[in-house]
Amino acid sequence: MSTAPWDDWDHIVKLDPDKTLVEGETFEDVCRTGTDALEIGGTLDVTTEKMQRVIDACAKYDVPLYQEPSNPAVVVEDDALDGYLVPTVLNAGDVFWIAGAHKEWARMEEIDWSRTFSEAYVIMNPEASVAELTEADCDLTAEDVAAYAEIAEHQFGQPIVYVEYSGTFGDPEVVAAAQSAMDDATLFYGGGIHDYDSAYAMAEHADTVVVGDLVHDEGVDAVRETVEGAKDAQKERTVGTTDA
């Protein structure tokens, strides 16, 4: 089994370049929350200029920095980035979001695949703008999500499966089902993580929890709590594994 940077990530902050930080807080504060990585991305109104501003602000701190481009037009080439995490939406209703956008990107640009990695998204909140954009079929059982996770890893060779409830806190049973269907791939969870307990609850099943809106709406103290929740749950899971 090969190792990947995200093998050791318990927690990610996702920064939306179109949103501001809480008044009085800086990107340095965000980098010092204890989070393991920053993902820069967002669905709406993202431009390369806005992306670049966030990259520049975060580059000097010792936190891995990845861009998550929502479409080929916003990809920023910058050595300050550790790489690209490129979403493919397995339950999209429009083929563009599974393979079409990616084909267009490959056609237009010389892609550095040595630092470009693929996230297999399963989008679960039909109210989210990303669900609307991708025409995602969110009417999925835990077994459906587990099956998507399984084909993501085994058929599409995806190193990361991302169960995304953005805007709402998801069903831990669904996340647990996804985890149990996977062997070596890493399970990201995003949506509604806002404090220690919510982070802990999802990190009991997911390998990595992602907070997004929280950093923009509540600020770094709240983020720090979620880092602690995620890391405590992962420690428990590791102890469990060692005991078994």
Place this chain on the structure above:
Amino acid sequence: MSTAPWDDWDHIVKLDPDKTLVEGETFEDVCRTGTDALEIGGTLDVTTEKMQRVIDACAKYDVPLYQEPSNPAVVVEDDALDGYLVPTVLNAGDVFWIAGAHKEWARMEEIDWSRTFSEAYVIMNPEASVAELTEADCDLTAEDVAAYAEIAEHQFGQPIVYVEYSGTFGDPEVVAAAQSAMDDATLFYGGGIHDYDSAYAMAEHADTVVVGDLVHDEGVDAVRETVEGAKDAQKERTVGTTDA
């Protein structure tokens, strides 16, 4: 780089369980054409009973035998099979043929991933029944096909890219473009291969040429010619590589 069975395949015969062989010919004759592997599959009216009959008829000969299921309902579990080559259609218009059918299969069955492998199809002939079924966007330039081949290998970890012109002989420039976009994955070509010259012409670019209708319509002598054409072209390519 890992090795895979198809690394050494120059030629495949694809058997459609819904079609008969030429009068007076047997599956033994097909296996003795010199082809490197048999793929059992077909788009229309395939049933597990018909699949099983072909598997039984071919199992005793020393040619690798793979099922290419067109949908989860026709998968046959049989130890006589060396494995499964599962199509995913990257240029499908309906998400079902990229990830949906596969999710359903994973949900319903325990899949043996150690012998289940994924083929990334790019379907190029809009007149073909498979194009109609999958609502494929066949209006693609050589650059589009190359980009699909690139993301198949690098984003979706597909070991096999399959440029499929079924029913017509394709554009060698398109096949060459796909090959040049790929590193380690294997390029299958199918469509309109009917004699030595047509096999030779595509095998100059593709790693493996596939004949299907030919075995059912013309018979094993014609198939044998295409085996020779494919193998002669591959020998030339190898010499070219060694000289360089």
